[in-house]
Amino acid sequence: MLDRLAIHTITTKSWDLPIAAAKYAAAGIKGVGVWRQWLDGRPLTESRQILDDHGLSAVSLVRGGFFPHLSPEEKQSAIDDNLRALDEAAAIGAPQVVLVCGAKTELPLSESRKHIEEGLAACIEHAKATGVKLSIEPLHPMYADCRSAINTLGQTNDLIDTLGSPPEIGIAADVYHLWWDPDLKKEIARAGQRIIGFHVCDWLTPTTDLLNDRGLMGEGCIDIKGIRRDVEATGFDSWIEVEIFSDRWWSHDPDDYLQKIIQAYQQHVQ
Amino acid sequence: MLDRLAIHTITTKSWDLPIAAAKYAAAGIKGVGVWRQWLDGRPLTESRQILDDHGLSAVSLVRGGFFPHLSPEEKQSAIDDNLRALDEAAAIGAPQVVLVCGAKTELPLSESRKHIEEGLAACIEHAKATGVKLSIEPLHPMYADCRSAINTLGQTNDLIDTLGSPPEIGIAADVYHLWWDPDLKKEIARAGQRIIGFHVCDWLTPTTDLLNDRGLMGEGCIDIKGIRRDVEATGFDSWIEVEIFSDRWWSHDPDDYLQKIIQAYQQHVQ
Numbered sequence: 090m091l092d093r094l095a096i097h098t099i100t101t102k103s104w105d106l107p108i109a110a111a112k113y114a115a116a117g118i119k120g121v122g123v124w125r126q127w128l129d130g131r132p133l134t135e136s137r138q139i140l141d142d143h144g145l146s147a148v149s150l151v152r153g154g155f156f157p158h159l160s161p162e163e164k165q166s167a168i169d170d171n172l173r174a175l176d177e178a179a180a181i182g183a184p185q186v187v188l189v190c191g192a193k194t195e196l197p198l199s200e201s202r203k204h205i206e207e208g209l210a211a212c213i214e215h216a217k218a219t220g221v222k223l224s225i226e227p228l229h230p231m232y233a234d235c236r237s238a239i240n241t242l243g244q245t246n247d248l249i250d251t252l253g254s255p256p257e258i259g260i261a262a263d264v265y266h267l268w269w270d271p272d273l274k275k276e277i278a279r280a281g282q283r284i285i286g287f288h289v290c291d292w293l294t295p296t297t298d299l300l301n302d303r304g305l306m307g308e309g310c311i312d313i314k315g316i317r318r319d320v321e322a323t324g325f326d327s328w329i330e331v332e333i334f335s336d337r338w339w340s341h342d343p344d345d346y347l348q349k350i351i352q353a354y355q356q357h358v359q
Numbered sequence: 360m361l362d363r364l365a366i367h368t369i370t371t372k373s374w375d376l377p378i379a380a381a382k383y384a385a386a387g388i389k390g391v392g393v394w395r396q397w398l399d400g401r402p403l404t405e406s407r408q409i410l411d412d413h414g415l416s417a418v419s420l421v422r423g424g425f426f427p428h429l430s431p432e433e434k435q436s437a438i439d440d441n442l443r444a445l446d447e448a449a450a451i452g453a454p455q456v457v458l459v460c461g462a463k464t465e466l467p468l469s470e471s472r473k474h475i476e477e478g479l480a481a482c483i484e485h486a487k488a489t490g491v492k493l494s495i496e497p498l499h500p501m502y503a504d505c506r507s508a509i510n511t512l513g514q515t516n517d518l519i520d521t522l523g524s525p526p527e528i529g530i531a532a533d534v535y536h537l538w539w540d541p542d543l544k545k546e547i548a549r550a551g552q553r554i555i556g557f558h559v560c561d562w563l564t565p566t567t568d569l570l571n572d573r574g575l576m577g578e579g580c581i582d583i584k585g586i587r588r589d590v591e592a593t594g595f596d597s598w599i600e601v602e603i604f605s606d607r608w609w610s611h612d613p614d615d616y617l618q619k620i621i622q623a624y625q626q627h628v629q
Contacts, residue, residue, distance in 0.1 A: 198541075310504050
């Protein structure tokens with residue numbers, strides 16, 4: 090059953106939106122995690138039409154966030170970009186914008202974290218207005234320097250608590266970022282219904298690049314089925330999103346890769 | 360003042376123990392983190408003599424650990440190796456063996472963690488007999504696949520609690536592994552007198568290799584002075600150990616590198 094399988098467009102990087110939509114649909118896939126670059130160069134209504142024509146749902150728009158800033162102008166520009174992302178998500182029918190919250194090497198982590206909290210707060214009203222959720226994706230601690238200062242699920246839960254648990258803020262739980270955490274099971278249970286996105290791939294040994302050496306599910310050491318079980322124990326029954334950055338797989342034949350993704354999903358996720 | 364500066368022999372990888380000892384002493388350095396490979400090929404008494412002759416203290420022996428195993432033979436072999444490490448440390452006058460606790464990709468993390476707890480318990484008596492402490496070094500989460508399933512200071516504190524807080528077990532706090540942790544300040548305070556080692560280097564942006572691309576203090580984004588302040592608030596006033604794995608620095612002229620280490624220590628640690 091592929092009913093819950095979604096693929097992020099970045100996973101099959103060489104395909105633009107029309108090709109990806111046609112290929113995914115032909116393979117029986119029904120959900121797409123749409124990266125914003127895949128919307129460039131055509132009206133949003135046209136992108137929406139491409140998805141509709143293939144019976145595909147946009148399950149997430151990727152990505153907003155990057156709130157830490159070095160000037161008031163950067164601050165406003167980051168907020169504006171997130172408001173635009175919410176509009177784009179609404180236009181293509183995506184229920185959530187996935188947030189890579191950001192970090193600046195020039196700032197203390199505590200400062201980046203404060204900027205993230207303020208940035209999120211500034212976007213909640215528009216999230217409510219658009220009906221699109223802000224989905225915080227805690228990133229692996231190896232990205233704390235310049236990608237995200239939000240690095241564990243526990244920290245994400247604390248942050249959402251601090252913001253007053255607004256229903257407009259959810260969590261995208263990606264096994265790649267979270268699998269190592271000794272508190273993972275506990276914090277998944279604590280997150281409960283906040284978890285609105287579940288991303289899968291695998292951790293390779295050795296990992297030869299910090300960003301673009303993710304594995305296909307089953308190629309690595311992550312207990313994907315175990316984490317999925319814990320996530321579903323919260324009541325989560327939505328899409329399972331395959332998000333793989335891999336120079337190795339990106340250089341592979343994409344049609345064959347898509348088949349391997351489906352097989353890996355069936356064997357190592359379901 | 361270089362009174363508290365120690366250098367791990369791996370940092371100046373091209374120098375064997377006699378050369379490193381001579382070079383460190385000539386530069387005014389008084390402490391050495393001795394990697395076990397640097398003891399190979401001569402009696403322990405002779406290595407001790409080399410250090411003594413140069414007025415150097417062995418501040419730590421690196422490394423024991425690697426407790427997770429796939430067979431009873433591997434289990435025993437790991438324990439035996441840690442007992443030997445304690446003897447070696449005692450022989451060269453090192454007050455602690457630094458432990459990289461280990462992880463096996465073939466095992467669930469929970470199982471690797473159980474093996475670590477059991478392995479530590481099996482070594483406490485010999486630690487007491489030798490007067491050498493077992494110093495758990497929590498490793499960055501990016502090493503949870505095959506190097507260590509102990510990945511935060513909080514988890515380390517929990518583990519030591521579980522073992523009954525024996526005085527034979529301490530913690531080596533390395534800024535490279537811990538800097539990103541939102542709970543760091545709190546867990547350093549909780550660790551208190553357990554912290555018996557403090558390792559410094561820096562996190563580079565971008566980091567091009569998961570293992571051997573550490574920065575010299577000041578080259579990266581870690582708030583070393585801030586972490587040092589928190590560690591010293593526990594009463595810690597012992598050695599500050601420079602431990603840098605870097606293909607880039609290893610290919611640099613080692614004499615010049617040693618001077619740069621001293622400058623970096625003075626500017627970015629003290």
